[in-house]
Amino acid sequence: MTSSSLALQIAIFEALRTDAGVLASLGGPRVYDHVPRKTDYPYLTFAQTTVQDWSTGADEGDEHIITLHVWSRVESRTQLQEIIAAVRAALHDRDLPLIGHRLINLRYQSAETRREPDGERFRGIIRLRAVTEPLA
Numbered sequence: 001m002t003s004s005s006l007a008l009q010i011a012i013f014e015a016l017r018t019d020a021g022v023l024a025s026l027g028g029p030r031v032y033d034h035v036p037r038k039t040d041y042p043y044l045t046f047a048q049t050t051v052q053d054w055s056t057g058a059d060e061g062d063e064h065i066i067t068l069h070v071w072s073r074v075e076s077r078t079q080l081q082e083i084i085a086a087v088r089a090a091l092h093d094r095d096l097p098l099i100g101h102r103l104i105n106l107r108y109q110s111a112e113t114r115r116e117p118d119g120e121r122f123r124g125i126i127r128l129r130a131v132t133e134p135l136a
Helices: 004-018 020-026 078-091
Strands: 043-053 062-072 101-115 122-134
Touching: 004 020, 004 043, 004 062, 004 078, 004 101, 004 122, 020 043, 020 078, 062 078, 078 101, 078 122
Parallel strands: none
Antiparallel strands: 043 062, 062 122, 101 122
């Protein structure tokens, strides 16, 4: 059986790579788990994922905190803010199909933007929270 974490990542990956708003803001399907060399900016990557047991006495479940990073090389945070808004619109409260699991909820939790120490790039950090349960 596919783990709930992997099933959720696959579903989020597909949702982001097929959403018109995300594609427009990134300039194409630039969503990666592993970033290819010489990738054009901007792009989005999967970063940290934390999974905790969310089971009750009668039901199994997992709580997920998913962190996504958005990378940009423009001279302001405007592009990051547009991409973050597109990601939120694509994922917040969406019912995504999961392999072997059911998505109880998927919520946008927070976002931040920062200039990287190299002074040439900006990074946006998006946090999502999801709860899943295995299919019977």
